[in-house]
Amino acid sequence: MCGIVGLFLKDPKLEGELGAMLASMLCVMTDRGPDSAGFAVYGAGGKDKVKLSLRAAKGYDFQALAAGLSIPADGLPSVTARGTHAIIEIPSPREAAVRAFLAERHPEVAIVGTGARMEIFKEVGLPSSVAETFGLATMRGTHGIGHTRMATESAVTTAGAHPFSTGADQCLVHNGSLSNHNALRRTLKREGVVIETENDSEVAAGYLTWRMREGASLGAALEAGLKDLDGFFTFVVGTENGFGVLRDPIACKPAVMAETDQYVAFGSEYRALVDLPGINRAKVFEPEPATVYFWERAQ
The missing domain is CATH 3.30.70 (Alpha-Beta Plaits)
Incomplete structure (x- = not known):
């Protein structure tokens, strides 16, 4: 069980508040992952x-x-x-x-x-401590993703914390478990994708990098993952100008999204979103299984 959050700003006026908003969302997910936390912010x-x-x-x-x-x-x-x-x-x-x-x-x-544009920070400890140590609340940017980890398949280490990045300006946070990550890891290594940990989530990040190297967009890479990634998962992915979400075909893990004219937000649970501005006017919905959601800002 882990907690994942994501925030994609449509309104440039909110860019100075991105870090504070993301920090609030991340800390709410503490009881879903108290052993380590991390985040990526896309700034200038x-x-x-x-x-x-x-x-x-x-x-x-x-x-x-x-x-x-x-x-x-x-x-x-x-x-x-x-x-x-x-x-x-x-x-x-x-x-x-x-x-x-x-x-x-x-x-x-x-x-x-x-x-x-991407900056990544992650460390062992409570999400509130991690956010404070790195000054997340002071950061500005256009979008960001975050993760609180409850390690169940590997050691509690900084290296094992999320997000994972295996390509330029591309990173991923994951809630779930992949059953075929060892076979995929071998394939990716043969293809020149560097995988440094035993965490299955890094394999998922490497898979998307590999697909995007072949010319696929993030949306197309996520779509291909529905066929090649076996297990249960919810991914939130960041690229230089984009933000994507994908759940496995049975939507095993909880997820909720909210969209307004100012932002798109993701949380493992709705309570991660309740302090966002205008949430009472947002379109709140559960993302469909096996469906790629993707937003991108003009370059």
């Missing part, structure tokens, strides 16, 4: 820049790490440290070189996600 991005979401041990000196990445042509990379995580923004053409540098010289630093 620089032209021809890429953000690396990094994770290391408590007290790690991310500023010194950024200084080691500096080159005269580009100057010192932008770095924002938050607890055990940091967002480092670098020129897009340098991403491969920086990844190689970190893998060779700084194996103690994990890359949690990359993208032009």
